[in-house]
Amino acid sequence: MNEFLVIQDIVIILLVSLPIIFIFRKLNLPSLVGFLLAGMIIGPYGFKLIKSVDEIEVMAEIGVILLMFTIGLEVSFTQINRIKKFLITAGGLQFLITSAVTFLIFVFAGIPFNQSIFLGFLLALSSTVIIMKLLSDRNEIESPHGKISVSISLFQDLMIVPLFLILPILSTDKNIDTINALIKIGVAFGATAVLLFAAKYFMPPIVHQIARLRMREAFTVGIILLILGTAYITHLSGLSFAIGAFIAGLILADSDYNHQILAEILTLRDAFNSIFFVSVGLLLNIQFVIHNPLLISVITVSAFILKAFIIILIVLALKYPLRIAILCGIGLGQIGEFSFVLAQAGTKFNLIGNDLYNSFLASSIFTMILTPIIFQLEPWITRQTAKLKSRIDDEEVKYAEKLSAHVIIAGYGLNGRNLARVLRETGIKYIVIELNPDTVRQEKQNGEYIMFGDISREDILKIAGAERANVIVYAISDPLITRMSLKVVKSLNPSIYALVRTRYINEVDELIKLGADEVIPEEFETALQIFRKVLEKYHIPLNVIMQQVTLLRQESYRLLRKEAMDITAFTHLDEILAQGLTETFFVNEDCSFINKTLAEINLRAQTDATIIAIVRDGNMISNPSGKDILMAGDTIILYGTHKSVDRAIELLNGGKFE
Incomplete structure (x- = not known):
């Protein structure tokens, strides 16, 4: 009967999950918010559709393990190193200040000391899922506010590990000996370090051996075994399952198989995560929310404003503009999904009471909806x-005043x-406008012509001499700022040539309408490179390939953007393929036909291609006879159709034909 109830509950959860995913996608809201609300509705405090809450929590634990693994997999030591400055400064300051301020507020409210510390940790964490979705939907992950927000969120994810470790010390259970707890934590840290070291050297070779089996089932089962096995080892060491899963992900993130691992685990993670978030919602007393709407509203708004305000101050302290600071604050103002994980763990140590838990859970859900x-x-x-005025150095103003017919470069990334x-x-004279104050300071010391500012601001563009410039190049990854800047710069100088780099093809038409003279979408530049390489493989003449590429660019990629491509717009490639061509082949020392005569090779009879010349030591042997011998270092010139030349090259490389 019990097994029947478990299956019934899982069916109900999955049945509810499908429409939630669809509806919340349409509303442009994260589906995890819907799962939390669904748990409230179908749980024991709602319509009581779920019976086996304890069994569901066991499955939810697997969801947490998979979530922590994928976080570790997506973090990687490489990414941490790439954004380490934002990670340490912005992330560290946000976590410490938010935790400290929240702690003081709760202490003055009369909540016990250790519980106030715990609640400070809970409120300091934001939702990685929500901020990543908001930024990716707007193509702003690489924008300044995107990089800062991701760095802060990443630091919070990394803090989950030490937070789990210190829970026993914060416990209100009088039976827990603090000294013993500290010893256990020391042992746990030591075990974690040993596990991290061992996993780094043993896990990648194990994955490599599993991959060599070339069996998808074995690969998937092997990865799941590594995840759960590592989680189990950390659990035996006195840590949580989630820490072991995070370590496994962190180690495998830099392996050659990280993308395949993520692809295999992602759907499994999403399925179990839906169960996890629903299980969190099951614990929320919906009657408590109905009876305390004012309390929940005050906590929700206060928590959001407090977190956003602290983040805004930190970003401003890093010398970034107010716009960047506000967007970071709004994006990270909610309370995150790992707070739920930590809160559930805290209930086992009596760190959060029932009413406080319900207040926290409800407020967290509503901050997620608010973001x-x-x-x-x-x-x-x-x-x-x-509309705000910018502060610009006098040296920058003096330099810019001397410029005319120059180039303005927006952004100092790779491009x-x-x-x-x-x-x-x-x-050619130019000036760079960049939003990263550290980059501006460093490059100025190197003698670069660079100024700090927001390219969408009219005063910044005027100082940069936009009215006298010939060209402006947008090399930034912020679509909104690019569009706003285009409007401003074209109003200041209608004749300026605006060259815009964008990531996606769907932004091309709008940018052209705003005044862009040339738009280069990375998405289709990649497609053109693939297009060119494929045609080169089939020996299409270079001038024909360049003709096709030029045609596509002149049409602003319109041909590629059509659902039904007009093939007549291209040169008839099938006719080209049917024509004859010449190709060269270098004979290296590994060629099996060295020191053989052309008659012995009999290339024409086997492939229909003809050797029309041999270049040897700088001299050409025209119309070679069957008696001529092929030697290492020769360059032979082949003639034939595309197909026959391909067959000849393959044969000369050691291939065989029937």
């Missing part, structure tokens, strides 16, 4: 902050940096 709604105000926030180097070498 995407407020984030929709991004364009309005950008317009309002654009902006390379363009600046080329312009410097060719003697």
Whole structure:
């Protein structure tokens, strides 16, 4: 009967999950918010559709393990190193200040000391899932506020591990000996370090051996075994299952199989995560929410404003503009999913009472709902902050005043940096506008012509001499700022040539309408490179390939963007393929036909291709006879159709034909 109830509950959860995913996608809200609300409705405090709460929590634990594993897999030591400055400064300051301020508020409210510390930790954590979705939907992950937000969120994810470890010390259970707890934590840290070291050297070779089996089932089972096995080892060491899973993900993140591992685990993680978030919602007393709407509203709004305000101050202290600071604050103002994981663990140590837990859980859910709604105000926030005046160094103003017929480069990433180097070498005058204050300070010391500022601001563009410039190049990853800047710069200088880099093809038409003279979408530049390489493989003449590429670019990629491509717009490639061509082949020392005569090779009879010349030691042997011998270092010139030349090259490389 018990097994029947468990299966019944899982069916109900999955049945509810499907429409939630669909509805919340349409509303542009994270589905995890829907799962939390669904748990409230179908749980023991709602319509009581779920009976086996304890069994569901066991499955939810697997969801936490898989979630922590994928977080570790996506974090990687490489990514940590890439954003380590934001990670340590912005992330560290946010966590410490938010925890400390929240702790003081709860202490003054009369909540016990250790519980206040615990609640401070809970409120310091934000939702990685929500911020990543908001940024990815707007193509802003690589924007300044995107990088800062991801760094802060990543630091919070990393803090989950030590937070789990210190829970026993914060416990209100009088039977827990603090000294023994400290010893256990020391042992746990030691065990974690040993596990991390062992996993780093043993786990990648194990995965490699599993991959060599070339059996998908074995690969999937092997990865799940490593995840659960590592989690089980950490559990035996006195730590949580989640820490072991995180370590496994962190180690495998830098392996050659990380993408395949993520692909195999992702769907499994999403399925179990839906159960986890529903299980969290099951614990929320919906009657408590109905009877205490004012309390929940005050906690929700206060928590959101407090977190957002602290983050805004931190980002401003890092010398970033107000717009960037506000967007970071709004994006990370909610309480995150790992707070639920930590809160559940805290209940086992009596760190959070029932009423306080219900208040925290309800408020967290509503902060998650609030975040995407407020984030929709991004364009309005950008317009309002654009009205503020900027502080520019006198040296920058003096330099910019001397410029005319110059190039303005927006952004000093890889593309902006390379363009600046080329312009410097060719003697073309330019100025770079960059939002990262550290980059501006460092490059100024290196003698770069760079100024700090927001490219969408009219005063910044005027100082950079936009009215006198010939070209402006947008090498930034912020679609909204690019569009706003285009409007402003074209109003200041209608004749300026605006070159825009964008990531996605669907932004091309709008950018052209706003005044962009040329739009280069990375998405289809990649497609063109693939297109070119494939045609080169089939020996299409280079001038024909370049003709096709030029045609596509001249049409602003319109041909590639059509659902039904107009093939007549291209040169008839099938006719080209049927024509004859010449190709060269270098005979290296490994060739099996060395020291054989052309008659012995009999290439024409086997492939229909003809050797029309041999180049040896700088001299050409035209119309070679069957008696001529092939030697190492020769370059032979082949003639035939595309197919026959391909067959000849394959044969010369050691292939065989029937």
